[in-house]
Amino acid sequence: MNLQSLLREKRVLVLCGAGGVGKTTTAAALGVAAARAGRKVLVLTIDPAKRLAEAMGMPEGGAEPTPIPPERLFAGQEPGPGRLDVWMLDPRVVFERFVRRLSSSPEAARTILENRLYRFLSDLVAGMQEYAAAEALDNFLDEGGYELIVLDTPPSRHALDFLEAPGRLARFLDDRIVSVFLPEEKSRGGRLWRKTSQLVGNVLGSIFGESFTQEMRTFMGAFSGLFAGIRLRADRLRSRLTSPDAAFLLVTSPEGASLSEAAFFRDMLHEKGLPFAGFVLNRSWAREDGLTSPEALLRHVEDAGAARDGVEALIRLADLERARAEAHRGVLARLAEKLPAGAVAVAAPEAGGELEDFGGLVRLGEALATS
Template sequence: MSALNMHALLRDKRVLVLCGAGGVGKTTTAAALGVAAARAGRRVLVLTIDPARRLAEAMGLPESGTEPTTVTTERLFADGAPGPGRLDVWMLVPGVVFERMIHRLAPSPEAARAIIEHRIYRFLSELVAGVQEYAATEALDGFLHDDAYELIVLDTPPSRHALDFLDAPGRLSRFLDERIVSLFGPEESARGARLWKGAQAMVGRVLDGVFGAGFTREMRGFVGAFGGLLGGIRLHTERLRARLASPEAAFLLVTSPESAALREAAFFRDTLVERGLPFAGYVLNRSWAQDDALAHPEALLEHVGDDVHAEHGVAALSRLAATEHARAESHRTLLARLTAQLPTGAIAVAAPDAGAELEEFSGLVRLGDALAVG
């Protein structure tokens, strides 16, 4: 990083991955960072898992879509002259991502169609844990490979195990590992071992009894077809891991001042360090740490004269102001503590509590500007 600020991250990185507990404003932060980078002139894609309805409406997102949606130039640059930047947003749809993967990896359109139209394929998302996480990795790898965007901001699932998206392809491979493929493969390919053929027959009888006659035959056909894609899946996994561990990527941890969210952020930080992934720092969301314009109602006393009721009103306002000042000081102390824990080159940025402002795109613009200047 050429400078210790968020602006440098948005200018220099190719991938920003945002992690954090649910409810800390991670999706909103991802959107605001994407807005700031696009307004600064970059071609940006924000990949999100499940944006709130009001955020989707503010960004002009359709309820569902098979392609990223481009935020109009008029909306992106509503407060000034249009720039060269572009902002696309896509709410990940796992089914769409899976189908694209199969079409890309299958040896022919006919082979891809045979997998997608197979009834077992329709249940694959339920059989394999981490479907959202795998969809995130596949989509991210595909967009990086296409090279259409200068910056991709990935909003990870709101879960303590959000970083499991890096392991999801491995779990998919294990679901269809070599022994399972051989177990459901044709009998002549089962190594000629009598014991192994007996295991095949036993598994077939059990599954046919539970799911109906012919299920094992269908399963063999599906596993045989899908198993041929595992080499490509593993290649994508290795390629994406290498890119996310490289200097072109950065992981930001979004937290709020609440103790539970801070514990989750500490967990994510330790996990990133263990995995050797580039930890770029914290975003302390919904914070009053940078609010230097809090009122001091005592100044009103010189205008109230001998009005006792006005004095009581000023006293009440002063008590509220004292609470706000105490909260702001607490958040500044927290931000300083987070900063002290950072490795060299990482940052800690406070994001203001935007509240209802985020119902409008202009609120995302202001939040993005506040984040960018840190």
């Protein structure tokens, strides 16, 4: 299997990797390639670099995915049936939509959203990028509006925590301790638990006042109706991401620290039973096998002099570049060793730094897709 097959056949493509390896750019480029090939694609990203966000036309803090205009997406080729939307995840927006979806009624949703305690919980969740990624991914898959979703995960060793984030939130909110704060009619414990709940209520009332205590219990009572939905969605997302419809790509660079992170992610994917699709080697010269040699210039210069000195300096630089390219090809070969059946190890062409425009994403996506 190659990357083109992944882009054509998968429904979810999750990119993981250390910071600074070009993971977000790779996610965007693969989304562009899949859309230009005819699929309806959504790229979900956490925090793209400013220039990449501008190249994608991605507004900061947008409440909805931003569509890429067809004339931009299909520049240089005949327009096709594909579509590309991009969205920078906003945890607060994701969490509010989650509350509205899972509440039993609009009134129940308002009881939660208009409570001042919701603002505290919202601020807490705003720091949970992993939770936002999981919830948004599950919701878009449920709606079924996209044939492929490309998810750019946070650049850390905790990137795969988005798989566990909904479950952790469910366990936190559904813990027996939380039920102490529920209204008495919603408490699931026995007589002793209800007595404990009454005692906690009395203590809170004496500290914060009866009004605040009642407001907190009303909020917790309304929120408790979402517990079952949180657990269900956590189980459903895990099932979706372990299915043949999903694939995980690890993006790395030739640097030792990045390669160590890639090995860590590979082991974590194996441990969690997730479908590992292979490696993308960025920031490398592994594909530069056609470097021009300056040695031929020697016959055009005198035996001595500044011109010859300049050519000899170029030759030394060329030797360094060839050695670097050879070393990076060795890195790629080591990444390709012992890959599971169907997994790939490909090198992205060296782009000379940050990609500045949408055309650069098109070129990178096409190069990767044909690797």
